[in-house]
Amino acid sequence: MPSKVKKPNRRNERAIFALGNEAVVEGALLAGCSFFGGYPITPSTEIAEIMADRLPRLDDGVFIQMEDEIASLGAVIGASLAGRKAMTATSGPGFSLMQEHIGYACMAEVPLVIVNVMRGGPSTGLPTSPAQGDVQQARWGTHGDHPIIVLSASDVHECLEMTVRAFNLAEKYRSPVILLLDEITAHTREKITLPEPGSFEIFTRIKPSMPPEWFVPYEESMRGVPPMPPLGAGYRFHVTGLTHDVHGYPTSRPEEVQNLMQRLFRKIDQFFYDIQFVEETACDDAEILVIAYGCVARSAHLAVVQAREKGLKAGLIKLKTLFPFPRPAMEKLMQHCRVLVVPEMNMGQISREVKRVNNGRAQVRTLNRVDGQIITPGQILKLLQKV
Amino acid sequence: MAEVTQLIHHYLRHNKKFPHVLCPGCGHGIVLGSLVRSIHQLGLTKDEVVLVAGIGCSGRIAVYTDFNTVHTTHGRALTFATGIKMANPGLKVIVIMGDGDALSIGGNHFIHAARRNIGVTALILNNNIYGMTGGQSSSTTPQDSVSMTTPFGQMEKSFDIVELAKAAGAHYVARSTVLHVKLLDRIIVTALERPGFNLVEALTPCHTQFGRKNKFKTVVDMYKWYKKNALPLDALAKLPEAQRNARVPIGIFVQEEAHSLEDRYVMLRSRLQEGAS
Amino acid sequence: MTKKKELTEVFIYPDWCKGCGICVAFCPSQVLELGPDGKARVIKGKECVNCGFCEYHCPDFAIVVKTKPLLKNYANHAQQGQKAQPQK
Ligand SMILES: Cc1ncc(C[n+]2csc(CCOP(=O)(O)OP(=O)(O)O)c2C)c(N)n1
Ligand code: SF4
Ligand code: SF4
Numbered sequence: 001m002p003s004k005v006k007k008p009n010r011r012n013e014r015a016i017f018a019l020g021n022e023a024v025v026e027g028a029l030l031a032g033c034s035f036f037g038g039y040p041i042t043p044s045t046e047i048a049e050i051m052a053d054r055l056p057r058l059d060d061g062v063f064i065q066m067e068d069e070i071a072s073l074g075a076v077i078g079a080s081l082a083g084r085k086a087m088t089a090t091s092g093p094g095f096s097l098m099q100e101h102i103g104y105a106c107m108a109e110v111p112l113v114i115v116n117v118m119r120g121g122p123s124t125g126l127p128t129s130p131a132q133g134d135v136q137q138a139r140w141g142t143h144g145d146h147p148i149i150v151l152s153a154s155d156v157h158e159c160l161e162m163t164v165r166a167f168n169l170a171e172k173y174r175s176p177v178i179l180l181l182d183e184i185t186a187h188t189r190e191k192i193t194l195p196e197p198g199s200f201e202i203f204t205r206i207k208p209s210m211p212p213e214w215f216v217p218y219e220e221s222m223r224g225v226p227p228m229p230p231l232g233a234g235y236r237f238h239v240t241g242l243t244h245d246v247h248g249y250p251t252s253r254p255e256e257v258q259n260l261m262q263r264l265f266r267k268i269d270q271f272f273y274d275i276q277f278v279e280e281t282a283c284d285d286a287e288i289l290v291i292a293y294g295c296v297a298r299s300a301h302l303a304v305v306q307a308r309e310k311g312l313k314a315g316l317i318k319l320k321t322l323f324p325f326p327r328p329a330m331e332k333l334m335q336h337c338r339v340l341v342v343p344e345m346n347m348g349q350i351s352r353e354v355k356r357v358n359n360g361r362a363q364v365r366t367l368n369r370v371d372g373q374i375i376t377p378g379q380i381l382k383l384l385q386k387v
Numbered sequence: 388m389a390e391v392t393q394l395i396h397h398y399l400r401h402n403k404k405f406p407h408v409l410c411p412g413c414g415h416g417i418v419l420g421s422l423v424r425s426i427h428q429l430g431l432t433k434d435e436v437v438l439v440a441g442i443g444c445s446g447r448i449a450v451y452t453d454f455n456t457v458h459t460t461h462g463r464a465l466t467f468a469t470g471i472k473m474a475n476p477g478l479k480v481i482v483i484m485g486d487g488d489a490l491s492i493g494g495n496h497f498i499h500a501a502r503r504n505i506g507v508t509a510l511i512l513n514n515n516i517y518g519m520t521g522g523q524s525s526s527t528t529p530q531d532s533v534s535m536t537t538p539f540g541q542m543e544k545s546f547d548i549v550e551l552a553k554a555a556g557a558h559y560v561a562r563s564t565v566l567h568v569k570l571l572d573r574i575i576v577t578a579l580e581r582p583g584f585n586l587v588e589a590l591t592p593c594h595t596q597f598g599r600k601n602k603f604k605t606v607v608d609m610y611k612w613y614k615k616n617a618l619p620l621d622a623l624a625k626l627p628e629a630q631r632n633a634r635v636p637i638g639i640f641v642q643e644e645a646h647s648l649e650d651r652y653v654m655l656r657s658r659l660q661e662g663a664s
Numbered sequence: 665m666t667k668k669k670e671l672t673e674v675f676i677y678p679d680w681c682k683g684c685g686i687c688v689a690f691c692p693s694q695v696l697e698l699g700p701d702g703k704a705r706v707i708k709g710k711e712c713v714n715c716g717f718c719e720y721h722c723p724d725f726a727i728v729v730k731t732k733p734l735l736k737n738y739a740n741h742a743q744q745g746q747k748a749q750p751q752k
């Protein structure tokens with residue numbers, strides 16, 4: 001079941017004015033994160049700075065500033081192998097540098113969280129302006145065929161909530177989880193209430209439950225997610241980025257390669273219902289459906305409310321999971337929809353997915369903006385009135 | 388002297404296929420033996436040792452040993468090791484890298500690991516070449532020698548690993564050849580006993596990809612070259628100045644005390660906690 | 665360590681030997697040679713002075729020098745081989 005956010009206990013909750021980036025830190029600490037390795041880059045830097053202050057105050061917290069983003073993710077993988085819940089945060093150019101290690105984490109099944117606060121690109125691009133240009137990179141940035149989990153958040157509270165979910169999913173499925181934010185969401189300051197520790201469901205990786213001699217590190221199972229011992233706990237095994245057999249030893253035997261690849265996909269595929277989060281607004285009778293994520297989802301929300309006031313049957317699906325793309329949630333609504341509107345701050349990265357899933361049923365209209373400015377509610381409303 | 392080999396066998400993974408994949412006479416195997424003896428001599432348990440290896444022929448030796456083994460990415464082994472050590476300072480973290488691994492693609496990580504004094508022992512298996520990918524030049528390929536990518540001779544200057552480590556601030560820097568294996572054992576043992584970043588450079592011959600192209604008829608000739616040219620520091624000091632340059636100094640170059648990063652972190656935590664209470 | 669001859673037995677595991685010739689070239693007593701199959705073999709086992717060079721340098725852990733039980737300090741060696749003894 002999806003990890004549910006329980007109703008907070010009113011007496012213990014604490015209200016704070018926080019940036020999206022600060023909420024990420026709060027979420028991570030709630031989820032049990034005790035290791036951060038990173039390298040400063042706008043607009044994600046506050047996450048590292050706050051972690052540098054908070055983590056050393058914990059009994060076992062570690063913050064380390066590495067020499068670059070490749071090293072940052074390397075250190076995070078190492079810490080995770082040693083049993084920690086670990087994360088890093090970065091933006092565009094740094095995210096590009098991390099790609100090789102994202103693939104390593106997929107292959108070696110290392111739970112970890114990467115927050116990528118998107119800014120204008122390509123290259124150094126627009127360091128202080130928002131964009132949503134890294135969506136397909138998050139999905140396919142590392143080489144080779146691989147499944148991955150990509151989440152997003154559209155306001156400060158969601159930054160906290162989705163960071164907790166990111167850790168839960170990473171630990172549950174032994175996979176890297178990428179949380180895509182944008183400069184606006186990360187730098188918006190809003191009042192949020194901090195939930196009490198304990199009011200969230202927290203998932204921690206499952207450890208082996210047999211004596212070490214019987215432990216087979218990558219054994220097949222129903223769930224497809226092998227238990228994961230921390231280094232040094234007596235379960236000595238081999239960790240590698242090479243394609244490996246159930247013992248972790250490199251192999252190129254076709255049937256063993258096939259088994260590994262299929263399990264890697266299966267462990268994510270068969271739990272789509274647990275991974276795919278969307279939020280629906282006024283969708284039940286909607287004829288025009290807006291599909292949006294990140295800061296654009298807030299503009300879209302306002303546009304849909306205004307459209308309803310004007311008598312248009314508009315609805316909104318806010319994507320909190322971008323990949324695996326939440327097809328089931330969408331297919332249900334597409335039955336009675338005339339038009340799908342996909343506003344995004346790139347040249348059309350999620351609209352590709354929408355078109356794929358829509359499969360010609362409804363008309364798909366894109367609304368793209370790549371000038372470093374947010375898509376406004378007015379822009380979206382105008383399009384809704386036109387279609 | 389006896390029982391050396393049986394001892395090594397005891398630390399190998401019995402479900403791995405032997406002989407290992409390395410070429411006949413490849414010095415990497417000798418380093419592996421030396422490492423196992425050193426770990427044994429210190430009485431470390433298999434469970435507390437983590438071997439972190441890079442990518443290259445050198446990186447392939449980890450999988451054969453019955454420790455916790457992590458085969459990482461090309462050049463980045465030290466970054467993984469840094470995370471492991473900071474996350475669990477109780478582990479004995481040993482990093483095995485090739486020269487290309489540690490100094491070409493991984494050069495940045497190398498100088499920073501030395502500078503921050505993270506508590507790992509870094510073993511660089513320097514064969515002056517990219518062995519695994521078929522003999523291209525590395526940043527330690529000597530000037531004028533021939534490789535697949537320097538068919539007319541290497542034009543660039545090469546790194547001296549010892550000097551580089553010293554300049555980057557390493558507190559323990561030592562070098563041996565695989566022929567001088569007693570020295571190699573000794574410097575690895577010392578490195579493993581010490582806190583902080585410890586660098587051991589092992590000169591190891593790659594006849595397949597380097598020797599053949601550079602006038603060594605057999606791999607044995609390369610070992611003979613070490614015998615002739617590698618000289619312990621004290622013996623070197625006795626040579627007339629003019630003759631020193633041609634020799635390869637081996638021994639311990641730097642040995643100083645300093646707190647490791649993970650120790651400093653523990654101190655920071657207790658300071659913060661005292662302040663809070 | 666003893667330099668007395670005839671107190672050791674030298675074994676080679678041909679399956680693991682790759683015939684690199686290091687042991688042959690450096691054995692101080694010419695105990696070994698490369699056979700026609702390209703693998704090292706013992707030819708003058710009695711000449712072995714138990715220097716350990718071959719064991720320490722075989723990159724494939726294919727050569728074993730066993731001390732004969734009559735050797736006086738065998739017990740010491742055996743103990744050292746089995747149980748880790750921290751040097752500190
Ligand atoms: C990012 C990346 N670039 C290139 C390679 C290809 N590659 C594998 S091993 C290697 C060089 C190995 O040389 P060295 O580190 O000196 O180790 P040796 O094989 O000589 O022991 C290279 C270039 C790789 N695996 N990853
Ligand atoms: S190519 Fe060179 S480094 Fe690689 S196994 Fe062969 S001899 Fe060793
Ligand atoms: S050193 Fe080892 S592998 Fe080489 S010839 Fe001798 S026994 Fe064989």
Ligand code: SF4
Binds near residue numbers: 693712716719
């Ligand atoms: S122990 Fe020394 S003398 Fe005996 S076979 Fe080996 S190298 Fe030769």
